[in-house]
Amino acid sequence: MTRAPASRALESTPLWLKLSSYLVLSDEEKMYLADLERTIDRVPPRTDLLQQGERYRDVRVMREGWAIRHKALPDGRRQVVNFVLPGDIIGMYCTLFESADHSVTTLTPVEVASFPPEKIGELFRSFPRLAAALAWSGAREEAIVAERLLSLGRRTALERTAHLIVELLRRLSIVNMVTDGHFVLPVTQEILADALGLSIVHINRTLRRLRDSGLIELNGQRITVNDVRQLASVGQFDELYLHLIRAPRRLERAFSGAHHHNGAKMDSEIRSKA
Amino acid sequence: MTRAPASRALESTPLWLKLSSYLVLSDEEKMYLADLERTIDRVPPRTDLLQQGERYRDVRVMREGWAIRHKALPDGRRQVVNFVLPGDIIGMYCTLFESADHSVTTLTPVEVASFPPEKIGELFRSFPRLAAALAWSGAREEAIVAERLLSLGRRTALERTAHLIVELLRRLSIVNMVTDGHFVLPVTQEILADALGLSIVHINRTLRRLRDSGLIELNGQRITVNDVRQLASVGQFDELYLHLIRAPRRLERAFSGAHHHNGAKMDSEIRSKA
DNA sequence: AGGCAGCCACAACATAGGTTAATCGGCCCG
DNA sequence: CGGGCCGATTAACCTATGTTGTGGCTGCCT
The missing domain is CATH 1.10.10.10 (Winged helix-like DNA-binding domain superfamily/Winged helix DNA-binding domain)
Structure with missing residues (x-):
């Protein structure tokens, strides 16, 4: 694994592109994202980025190349859970679990960024919109796994x-x-x-x-x-589950529209007590 | 579907119990959660709480009873993705997608709370720790689906x-x-x-x-x-994937430990520009 | 050049699991 | 009391997919 300078730090990375499909990112948000992707590694093919059972450290962001997320049974039978493509995040929450329940292995030479798990707290505290976009893209990934479950079970x-x-x-x-x-x-x-x-x-x-x-x-x-x-x-492919449609920007609305109902009242009441 | 008064609003609900296993909730957080669960419905068995293809409105929290999350193929073949148990959240992100890619159907009489999707924005903005805990519990659910994928594929x-x-x-x-x-x-x-x-x-x-x-x-x-x-x-059951261990409270650490490194500096720099 | 390893290809055979169909018991409802 | 429906159960049979084994190609190492 070789470390490389973050040459494209302020250009648009795959992750940036992905999150942009959920909301319009502000300059500060863009800068913060760039900061998250500052530390970059190049990894050769057939290398584990994460091993089932292992305690996991850094969160990684795929920038280039292919990898697979897979789980194995003790006797060696193996299931590939998903393909990891540019813009996908590796082990976002694994860092918070006591040990990883899956492995991630590169298929091609890969470029990944990594950041320490403490950044997650920072992210949620200071960049709620980014946090929501990340959570949302996590949900999209779950949808892909669920669709594959339908495939294995019924196709x-x-x-x-x-x-x-x-x-x-x-x-x-x-x-x-x-x-x-x-x-x-x-x-x-x-x-x-x-x-x-x-x-x-x-x-x-x-x-x-x-x-x-x-x-x-x-x-x-x-x-x-x-x-x-x-x-x-x-x-029997129905692309609904990929949730690709960029138009709606509902997350945007969820953030901008909520200021002054009932809920926001509750919100400020509580905060003022703090 | 009958609406019922929120009799246990301030007691510990299943959701509260679940999130408590990730972090120690403050009083304000607890109150906010109680507020989210204020509107409660009782739903009879064999009722859809959410239908594949439909545009989805409210976020729901399961408080009591069983339901299933399932996906169907056009010809009627069906796959149950997961069982929905008390404390589980229904459609957290579906409200943000243009339409649901799965259905949720009750198996027993069920008690659910619902809140409007705008609350999600509010939650991420004002209660980052709760938001993180919810995102984390979403990741735990994904882990369950991935394990079921391993079952269907290789067991x-x-x-x-x-x-x-x-x-x-x-x-x-x-x-x-x-x-x-x-x-x-x-x-x-x-x-x-x-x-x-x-x-x-x-x-x-x-x-x-x-x-x-x-x-x-x-x-x-x-x-x-x-x-x-x-x-x-x-x-070949290995309970790793359920991530049940309560002890570590790493999320707590991610929130408390991050204040003053490198990352936090970046953080405040950016915020001061806003 | 030879040999080894990894991957693809295909044939022949074996079996886990699917399909169809019949029976049975409980429960609801008139 | 007599349908009629739903779900569990089992038997008999069938097929999609797994297993084993062989051969061929390519690329790499020495």
Whole structure:
């Protein structure tokens, strides 16, 4: 792991982009975010950023590259819980738990920022809007895990696989990692199997079916989606759960609209006692 | 749905108990929480508190009874994502999303409190410690879903079932809903099947196996766990993921310890500019 | 150049779990 | 008292997916 200077500290990082879809960030908020991402490391592929069972220290922010979050059973069976992409946060709350219940492992060379857990308190105290945006993006991540649970519980192998491909296509296109229909999937079939709760052989069969039907093409790590529409329909993909819509900015409203009802009264009453 | 007076407003509610395991609440915080739980409804069994696809309004706090959070595919296949127990929050962030990606349905008569979404902004602005505790408990819930994902992906039917029973035993005992080894499971086999990604017939077979081996007993809705140890071992249950340990109070530390390093300096610099 | 390791591919066979269907008991309701 | 419905239970059968094993390709090390 090599430490690198924070060259893009004040530019727009993936995290900044993500949070911007929830609210319009002020200059101070932007600066504070930049400060959080000041300490940057580069990590090679196949390296654990976090190990199940271990006590975890720093909070990390993914800036570049791919990683997986996974859990293992004592006998070695493994489940990939989610893919970690740029802008995602690693171990935000793990630092507060006594030990991590999952591992995070890099798939590609990765650039991550880290900050000490005490910053979390600071963040909640001094930057409530940022805190809310982070909490909200945590909820979005939970929604993704819940959707994968639906896949494993109720979708067939073909549906699951199609669904995952469309999900990745959507998530990657937000961070500009898709160019017309194809993207790099730095993932072995074993990892796909572990993500979809299938055996490696069966993933192979299933990919073959998808290729034979012309919905996708695979060359090495590059996957091309020829017909998103149909692939989405095979996977019963409904993008509701990704909560991508930027327009509403409801969090903004929650912050600006609440000043003077009933609730705010209660609010100030209590604070004045403090 | 009938509205009821908030008889226990200032007593300790399940939510209060839960958050207390993360930090020591001040009087103002306790009062504010009580205020959030002021508006109380009673809801009969088999009622949707929240419907997938619907625009969601109020945030709800479960005070009494059981519910399930579930997602459905267009063709009717259904997955139960989690069980909602007293102290759990419903739709905290759904109010901020454009529409809900899951449903919540009561299993028993239920008592819920509700508050308008604007309170979320207020909460983050004025009660950062409460906000952090809520975010943290959200993370704990995600951990439960991730563990269930591991079950569906990598555990056999027998293991999954055993695992779920132990999980419920643990979660229920926190809220005093277990008396020596037995508890009420207000759940049909169909719901169990939907929670475990199995067919109803196979759940039946699996429960029979568990009964035959003497690990559990079932009479109506009452389930008795005869040998938790062995049941936990069958299910490869490791309670790490429930993050139940109350001792550490790390959140407390994150709030009290951060005042004067490096980070706090940055903090005040920025704030003075505002 | 040879050999080893990791990954993909595919065939042949095995099985966990799904499906269909029938029975039974409890409960509600007229 | 007699339906009728819902949920549990079980049997018989079926299929989606897992397992085992083989071979081939590529890249890397020596």
